[in-house]
């Protein structure tokens with residue numbers, strides 16, 4: 001089986017106030033790097049679980065976090081050697097690493113390329129010092145110097161993450177971020193709306209209301225229009241790429257393809273089953289075995305997830321492919337809701353014969369959560 005490999009690096013220098021990801025601050029080595037004990041434990045988990053999962057080859061590897069750029073290029077090289085010593089890392093494999101602006105340096109970028117990384121994603125989020133402070137971003141805004149060093153790196157697909165829809169963000173501020181970043185021609189831009197999660201410090205001091213949601217909808221449209229104006233193709237609700245540079249690893253999440261994750265909190269999807277490594281960081285480092293928990297799900301969970309993730313892709317979902325892959329007959333109640341969304345101009349029905357495809361229209365994308373929920377609700 002060919003699979004994507006996800007490596008979780010759950011360390012950060014400090015926690016950002018808006019962050020809902022599993023990552024821990026204050027556990028770095030005295031030199032400010034990811035502790036060797038973590039990397040050794042990760043090496044052990046990869047050695048135990050990767051061959052046992054029936055994986056024979058990998059076509060993507062993704063170092064996510066947390067802050068994977070707190071690893072040295074030698075650390076990353078060792079992990080990749082471990083993976084490729086166990087399974088075939090296919091020629092042309094996409095190997096991605098997320099980078100924090102504070103870690104941008106020409107030697108690190110060159111070292112990562114030499115280690116086998118092919119794609120680096122810079123977490124820019126916002127260039128505004130005011131908005132950076134407002135959401136409690138730990139590293140402050142990305143500087144012009146960091147952008148220049150990052151986008152001067154050779155031999156890597158350079159990509160960027162942006163966040164829009166920050167409270168009080170003005171349209172001009174978002175335009176500035178989009179125009180500045182797109183001006184460097186990243187191969188891929190993820191542009192997410194800020195999510196204010198209750199359990200975070202930001203969520204404790206702000207509660208989204210209807211007015212905020214309306215502002216976010218307007219700013220989301222600014223992102224769509226602005227990035228399209230710079231030649232970026234929106235292939236997923238929050239992801240844009242120059243032609244041919246879609247994230248192959250993330251496509252696995254949206255297309256229901258298999259991946260295996262390592263590290264605390266990492267998820268896997270293998271043989272149609274979902275698993276999570278349910279340990280906290282400290283327990284993980286000091287344990288002999290990873291606590292892999294299978295997600296117990298109802299028979300309808302798979303079609304619900306398939307539609308919820310697949311409809312996020314602009315090309316939509318083939319219902320025939322879904323039925324064949326999941327051995328599941330789409331019920332009439334779902335088709336009725338799809339047809340109703342199409343009548344309202346929120347979804348488009350295409351395909352031919354019994355191969356029906358469903359995708360969201362531009363209007364549907366702006367109301368994606370509600371439209372998708374309305375369709376899958378018939379299966380709940």
Ligand code: SF4
Pocket residue numbers: 011012014015016019020021023065066067100138
């Ligand atoms: S750097 Fe990223 S992962 Fe770490 S706290 Fe900030 S948003 Fe979360």
